[in-house]
Amino acid sequence: MANNHFNYKTVYAFAREMHPKTEKFDVQYGTAGFRAKASTLGYVMYRMGLLAVLRARYKKGCVGVMITASHNPEPDNGVKLIDPCGEMLEQSWELWATKFANVADDELVDVIHEIVSKLDIEMTQRVEILVGKDTRPSSPSLAKALCDGILALSGKPIDYGIVTTPQLHYFVYCKNSKHEYGIPTEEGYYTKLSNAFKKLRGESFNNGNYFNKILFDGANGVGAKKIKYFQECLGDSLKIEMYNDELIGTGKLNFMCGADYVKVKQTFPNGVPQITEQRCCSVDGDADRLIYYYLDENKKCHLLDGDRIAILIAEYLKEMVESTGLEVDLGLVQTAYANGASTDYITQKLKVPVSFACTGIKYLHHEAQKFEIGVYFEANGHGTIVFKKEFKEKLKLALENTSLSNEQHGAIKKVLTIIDLINETVGDAISDMLLVETILHSKGWSIQDWEKKYTDLPNRLMKVSVKDRTQITTTNSERTCIKPDGLQDEIDTIVARYKAGRSFVRPSGTEDLVRVYAEAISQEEADQLSLEVALKVYDMADGIGPKPSL
Ligand code: G16
Secondary structure, three states: OOOOOOOOHHHHHHHHHHOOOOOOOOOOOEEOEEEEEHHHOHHHHHHHHHHHHHHHHHHOOOEEEEEOOOOOOOOEEEEEEEOOOOOEOOHHHHHHHHHHHHOOHHHHHHHHHHHHHHOOOOOOOOOEEEEEEOOOOOHHHHHHHHHHHHHHOOOEEEEEEEOOHHHHHHHHHHHHOOOOOOOOOHHHHHHHHHHHHHHHHOOOOOEOOEOOEEEEEOOOOHHHHHHHHHHHHHHHHOEEEEEOOOOOOOOOOOOOOHHHHHHHHOOOOOOOOOOEOOOEEEEOOOOOEEEEEEEOOOOOEEEEOHHHHHHHHHHHHHHHHHHHOOOOOEEEEEOOOOOHHHHHHHHHHHOOOEEEOOOOHHHHHHHHOOOOEEEEEOOOOEEEEEEOHHHHHHHHHHHOOOOOOHHHHHHHHHHHHHHHHOOOOOOOHHHHHHHHHHHHHHHOOOHHHHHOOOOOOOEEEEEEOEOOHHHOEEEOOOOEEEEOOOHHHHHHHHHHOOOOOEEEEEEOOOOOOEEEEEEOOOHHHHHHHHHHHHHHHHHHOOEOOOOOOO
């Protein structure tokens, strides 16, 4: 039994005087933590500071707290906790997070007592909490509330300032792995990734149809700031022309630019020069999502989204590993949003098994960990690759095997370098971009060559505002709607009228709305299908505001 004579006076005082619970409604730890209007989040931050200390003590390691609302508009903000291994907070603790956020000020200490005694948390450890924030103007004051929570329970906040979400995940894991995974500093991160990139690129920066220039849309967020350091480290090996780096507080974050805008609107972002056939990419507000695209001679924007990125990577890794001569169990994880054509290509052409998970990196990550090499991506461009520890050891052992050929040894070294290029802790737009650039370079492909692999089914994403989005519940990896009663039957009837039609609805875990996805044989039909389904949701789930329209 832990010795827990902790004095909670400061916790009480801070809760009542500095960070009182201002909102009456309950909030929930959603797809990626809490997200809401920044002005409502002060007390939630304070309480997450408290919880982070408890989590760190329970896990006996440092944890991270990231202040970001990622793809959401600038007035929103949010917070998510990062576990010691650099992954998202373990799901059983999401319930504690929700409880902490919603309890009355006077009962806050009771909930702390409850968790401390239930989980036998030793309260005397001095734990470190790594704090990061994106570029939202609301982030510094929210960070102050968070740090007050950390200090109230005698934790030690270590402020990393403005960093990308994946950087903070990386730092947390580096610290807990005692630097085995890397050095937990920004410089350590840039050095590890850029050294691996340059090693893979070699002396010749262009190859076949591949040219080493890319236009980069930083979404007016933290990605725009950090890519500059990469450019310095990469030198001439990759020329990154950076766009959309407005000053903090101009309201331009994610506004008509960034990965979410490009993917949802299927259009070219503002602020990036329209050069025909030029390879471009966008990241989102905290640089954990990546989307590629180009404009054709008719000014049509061609998207290469998370599905395409996943396939490019899975195919490349499969070939690489085959050339090492080692047996490997490689699999891919997608969500319901994955384009049907991509799933067909992976299973039928690539012969790589596919698993489905619910929306949210936390679900995909764990599903991917079941494979020796697990590639996971959401269609929105959020994803990474995880390698089993045993697989990495197998590679290192094989290097000592003298019966293998020089070519096999070369291939093994290359796979090890590729692993160094990847941020395995979480989807990382910049690391993913460097990997995509590496693969295109190695194949000598233009973005158009990459696109030729298969043809996407036209699709459309829509948003519907409803009175209470929790009225909508789903099952079957979110592909079937259970509530409201009868909605799924209506969707099935509508879908049956469309050739190659598919559609599903689910409540967003990051925004107060319901998402509708549809795909069909032509763009017009995909648009029409999604509109019909969106209107049905509006009617059957208490839609509010203007009716959905295209
Ligand atoms: C977050 C999650 C993603 C998810 C996205 C949208 O992304 O990390 O896994 O796909 O939200 O989720 P929902 O449809 O539930 O709103 P980000 O980039 O906003 O952190």
